Amino acid sequence: MKKPMNLRQFVNLKGLISATLLLMFGVMPVVAQNLSDKRHFEEDIDMRIPAGEFDARTVFHLQNINGEIETVGYDGDDILITGTKRISGKARFFDKYGPEDFYMDRLSGDYSLFVFVRQPWAKVEVKGDELHYRSNRKDDWDDYHLEFEFTLKVKVPRHLMADISTINGGELKVKGMRSGIEAGNVNGNIVIEDIRGAVTAKTVNGDISVDFDKQPSENTDLHTVNGNIEVTGPKSLSALVTFKSLHGDLYTDYENISYKPNRTTKIKDGMNSFNIGTSAPIQFGEGGPEMRIRLLNGNAYIKQSKS
Template sequence: MKKLMIPILSGMVLSCTKVAAQEPIFIEKVQKEFIVSPKSVLAVYNIDGFIKVEGYDGNKVLIEVVKTISGKTNEIVEEGKKEFKLVFEQKPDSLIAYIAEPLDSRPNRNRGKWNNDHRKIQYNYTLNYTIKVPKSMNLEVSTINDGDIEVSDVSGLMKVDNINGKITVKNAQNANEIHTINGDVTINYTTLPPNNAKYYTLNGDLKISYPANFSADCEFESFQGDFFTDFENVEKLPAKVFKTTKEDSKGTTYKLSKGSTIRIGNGGKNLKFETFNGNIYIKKQS
């Protein structure tokens, strides 16, 4: 492999017992199913816990969630059981799963509440999702802590976000926006990726594999990492120059791009790869 050095709610109660540290814990399994149109969007906005999504030949979304609530006392756990609210909201073109209480897990819903609600939440809660969806469904899934995100055999567009965990996408076709902070991103495509796909991790590696006929202009940024590839037809392109609207006595202002651009094959599609502490690997599909 060549190395290019580039600075770049209903459910069944499973248990209500105590963990080793003698903290009370409540565990409940929630199962739901929804008939959906094949091209609709499934959005899952989680906070703590993993998300696993698998595509299959069917017209239903099958969701299983293992909900865990724990705290220092039985009273705290009971408070969590009463207050915690998981919502499934279906519309003609979408299905959304999110936490409504104690805090809304949907994007940009808690700007005031996070800052102004001084009541400390005493209990801890975790949701672990295992989901089956029609293969052509589009996805928008996210979690924050204590869980990885895994997606397999889904051909639709997908936006996947994590913070403290890795992201793995298997047999992708249109994975177009994959982002985590602390963890690796690993994707294998069965077809050529969509134009303007973006891959990002702050602390981790990007490991992306494409079919042998892969051809694209790939923009790379990595502060403490290198770029590796086993594709043979590779060339480094000149830095991109962008014209701004600012003009003064010194003339028109132009801005150079921050990253380096590599053309693989004949180029064509534009893809962006960015990491801070990690390497970038682009490999042929084995």
């Protein structure tokens, strides 16, 4: 008479059966899964815009959508753009569009040069000195299931005025420009260093940092919704600062300042603090160009350079 299986034998047999079934049938779902897996494409970017395509009056505009940008002003004549293009999406979404449909392109305006990301579902045109995006998407939402990111490094002749922006996917950095900068981000920080000329920097979700190596000679406009703003200036900084924050204060370690008596002053960590309900100015040093600082949720810091 055959002995009944004990518990250990039963467990071992159950494991053997499960393993056998996995070997027999487990491959099918894996193959099906692979069919729906994402495809990834990566390519280097190398664009050169010769000096003959612009002049000293030209405003250089670089408009990214997804991806960080690092811009450096240099003493050369051409505009040089390098970086990486990344495209990803489920395999079936590559049937209609491919990686070649996403690329860096350029158009010229009256006194502007625009470099931007060309995408298949948007029509782009220049009117005067403005770049207009217009969606030509029909009702096929699958068009938008391809994800794209352009990580860019840019060298710009430092004497040009530049307007640099991105929306998602990283930080925007600018360094060494001499004729001013406009920098825009939506979901990311803005870092500006060694800058001269007028400065405008705006983001929604991110911090803004601006480092003036010399006394600013033109106005500065800084705005974030959710984040802090930090300005570093020379020890002899002279400016007329207007500050407004719904939920935040302005802090500074400068002492040669004057302000209206209706402001509240307090001390925090050895720095003067100003809680200002209006946009009345604070004079730093002898006064000078305006520095407008606007926040919704965050603090502002104006600090002396340590160098």
